[in-house]
Amino acid sequence: MVELETGIWQRTAPKETVCGDSYLVGEENRVFTIAVVDGLGHGPAARQAADTAVGALQNNQNSLQRIIPEIHRQLMGTRGAVLSIARFDLDSGIIKFAGVGNIYTYVIFQGRVKTLMSVDGFLGGRFPSIREYDLDLEELEQLIMVSDGIAAIPGRDLLKISWQKAEDMARTIGEKWSLHRDDATVVVVKKKGS
């Protein structure tokens, strides 16, 4: 049976007391969902938008194609936010992924790093067209999702730390690649035993 371990690292932008990023890591009925959300700008108004998005996603069993427009509607009147969502169906072995705006998602599949593409735009603004991807959980080793407070991570560097526990990998990424000028969030999902 597939088991997942997760690691989270987050840091608030300099001079702010509230992190403008938010995230979700949760499992319900053998469906495991992770999301990273970056509210536009910094501080409390950014966080409010990010938390609204996470709230709309929590306990929501709808498909990503339906959830993302729902989140978009709930974000109207807020700053708006960018987000990526990955949903791991542990029974069917399918991972669904969709992203809007600059949250970066890396996957390690059989020793190779790939980047998952988000569509441009942000939720709460002009609605983008949603693109949803299916990935095979069987082949996945790790999935790493970061906000744009984390610099681009070279694939070879990710592979070098991929032996670490999810928790340690998230912290290593945060400490090594965070940009010190923005809120920064890292979520790592790792298949146990990989």
Ligand SMILES: [Mn+2]
């Ligand atoms: Mn940001």
